Amino acid sequence: MKPDLNGRTAIVTGGSKGYGAGIAEVLKERGAKVWITGRDETSLSAMAKQLGVRCVRAEVTSPEDWDRLFEEVLGEAKSLDILVNNAGAGGRIAPVSEMSDKDICDGISVNLTGALLGCRRAAKVMRTQRSGTIINISSVCQRQAWPGWSVYSAAKAGLGQFSNCLYTELREYGVRVTTVMPSWGATHFLEAAHLGERDAEEDGKCTQPRELGDLVASICELPPHRGMQDVTLLPLIQQIEPL
Helix, strand or coil: CCCCCCCCEEEECCCCCHHHHHHHHHHHHCCCEEEEEECCHHHHHHHHHHHCCEEEECCCCCHHHHHHHHHHHHHHHCCCCEEEECCCCCCCCCCHHHCCHHHHHHHHHHHHHHHHHHHHHHHHHHHHHCCEEEEEECCHHHCCCCCCCHHHHHHHHHHHHHHHHHHHHHHHHCEEEEEEEECCECCCHHHHCCCCCCCHHHHHCCECHHHHHHHHHHHHCCCCCCCCCEEEECCCCCCCCCC
16 A cells, blocks of 8 residues: 555554554554554563564653653654554453452543543644644443443543544644544453453454554545544444443
8 A cells, every 4th residue: 555644753652562553553554653652661662673663661641751752752753743542451340349449540540541641742732733633542332331341431431522522622723633442352452451362263353453553544644624533443243232
């Protein structure tokens, strides 16, 4: 495919594996100069080398880390065209009555507050340059309800409504904000949340990291006068039984 993001600068959080790595890989192939972030220096550096992108070890819940990231990116690239807030975690998936206060605060912090911190900094830059695309990776949990997923779902629902409001703030400056809501993906999410894992055949029918990357890149490649408010991506193998 012809590179359509030549000259664009992109940040992808949570880029050391899973969806983040797939998104960064496709953006790089489409011509963007990409920075990825993550908490683990070893896995982050290894993925950056594999993909041929830059990396900055950063925790999304840390304002200081966000400042350091933006200082490096803007110091070299002078602009920021794309921010993909992908970092997140299942945390503890359990009935809220069985969770600790720390479980709740951690879940909101990594899945909501971290993205808001990044958006605040990106909005300031993009508003000034009067262009840019912010993509917040939410979850189908933003709209559906399952037992044990209340805190995670609350964070993702908050991220979706924040994105809607941010769109209204930035639209007149030519800045686009999109919420992407994927469901089952071929990532390490279930294992990290201690929910087991799918078999290989089932996993192969879930959304692959590069497939989400293709969707994100397509949103970024829309003509500058057009935007996409939100999109839900479901693998046909998953049966959704909403509340």
